[in-house]
Each structure stands twice: as C-alpha cells, then as structure tokens.
Amino acid sequence: MREDDTGLRVGRIVEVEAYGGPEDLASHARFGATPRTAAMFGPAGHAYVYRVYGMHDCLNVVTGATGVASAVLIRAVVPVAGVEAMRRSRLVAAQRRRAARTTDGLRRAASSLARTADARLASGPGLVAAAFGIDRTWTGRDLCPSTATLRLVAPDADHADAHPDAGAVRRNGGVLAGPRIGVAYAGTTWAALPWRLWLVGEVAVSGVRGPR
DNA sequence: ACATTGATTACCT
DNA sequence: GGTAATCAATGTC
Numbered sequence: 193m194r195e196d197d198t199g200l201r202v203g204r205i206v207e208v209e210a211y212g213g214p215e216d217l218a219s220h221a222r223f224g225a226t227p228r229t230a231a232m233f234g235p236a237g238h239a240y241v242y243r244v245y246g247m248h249d250c251l252n253v254v255t256g257a258t259g260v261a262s263a264v265l266i267r268a269v270v271p272v273a274g275v276e277a278m279r280r281s282r283l284v285a286a287q288r289r290r291a292a293r294t295t296d297g298l299r300r301a302a303s304s305l306a307r308t309a310d311a312r313l314a315s316g317p318g319l320v321a322a323a324f325g326i327d328r329t330w331t332g333r334d335l336c337p338s339t340a341t342l343r344l345v346a347p348d349a350d351h352a353d354a355h356p357d358a359g360a361v362r363r364n365g366g367v368l369a370g371p372r373i374g375v376a377y378a379g380t381t382w383a384a385l386p387w388r389l390w391l392v393g394e395v396a397v398s399g400v401r402g403p404r
Numbered sequence: 405a406c407a408t409t410g411a412t413t414a415c416c417t
Numbered sequence: 418g419g420t421a422a423t424c425a426a427t428g429t430c
Contacts, residue, residue, distance in 0.1 A: 209425065218425075220412095228412060245426055246410030252425085265425055291408060291428075304428070318426055328411095374425055388425095398426090 194324050196341045201274030203314055205266055207390040207397045209372045213261035218378035221261035232261040237336040241328045248318025249327045269314040270396045278313045278323035285322035315396040365392035
C-alpha cells in the first residue's frame, strides 16, 4: 500500500517472481553488485526498483540478508483502494511515453485507460509501478515500517474490513507456479525453474504466455 | 503481431 | 572513454 498526500492506494499482490543472487543467471545480480543492483544486495524488506526496456519501472522487494542478493518482483496487484489515484498515475506514466506525447497518441492512451477495468489497472510489473506512482528513485526504501509511505502489510491486517476483496488470499483456488517470464537468456536450467507464483483465477494476473 | 524506448553492461579501443 | 547488444513489457497496429 501507498499512503501519502496523493491518496491511499491499496493493492493485493496476486503474482510474483523470485530472483536469486549471482548464481541465478536470470537475476540482475548475475553480474554482482553494480550501482544499479546495489539495493538487491541490501537489507531485506527494502525496495529494488529498476527500469526495463527503457520504459517501465518494476518494483521488487529485497528478500535476502544484507550482502545476499535476492528479491521478489511484484508482477501484478488487484486494486483494493485508491483506484482513482492509480488511474491518475497511470495517465502520468502514459504521458511520459513518447508514443503518447502526440495529441492523438495521448487521446488513445487516455481512452484505452478509461476502458481498463479497475481490476486490471496493475496487471503487469510495469503497471504496478505506474499505478502506484513508483519509479527508480524509490529504490532502497524500507517497505516495512508501519509509517512508510510505501509499505507491505499482511493481507488480513489492515483492510480486511475495508473492502470485501481484501484478505482474500485463501478465497480462491490457491497458488500455482511456473517458469519466470522472459528469462530464456538464462539457459534452460534457470529459465525452467518454477519461480513465478500466482493466485489461480485472478484476472489481474499477467502473462498471456504462461498457464493460468 | 510489432514498434517503441533508454539505461545498463560488456567489450572493445 | 566510446559503442553495441541486451532487456524481469506495454500499447498500438
């Protein structure tokens, strides 16, 4: 969840991918600690935000002890609160894209966003960051303090009463696992590991390329 | 199905 | 120090 003067936004995580350290050839840590990946080697519970394809920022939660690189990429989230704030940030992200900087491109982007269902506002790793207004400058932030602007909260803790969809982790068909997306370059061993996890039946789960 | 986008890294000089 | 290839996607065609 993000809570600040931009409003309160809450999302329920429905899809993640796990990344390891230098031994994981699909991980950004495979080249060791670099200026970009330093946060991956930092303390657990902090954010690692990187840009992919020169356009999209992706939010990861560092999971290893200091000096041990590993992180979980938040690939998809179901909005629980703050849908309007998410739409505003999505539009800002669209405006930033060059293709949307023409008046026609911007009109298309706005129209496309307007047709996007609430449940799919953050249905992809780049969309999660866009909907929450997160970029690379958020790297290194501690996501654990109850006072943090951007923070992780237990599914049932804060908002089980605020929204019928909150705390619904156990509501559906459980969790499935499959190969991570877009990591063929890592070689068959690392690419085949079922380190992508998702909740069955969630419309926000991305990956048309993977099993549902 | 395809164009877009730019930081990052590795590999040269 | 410069350059080329790569990339944990998305929106538009």
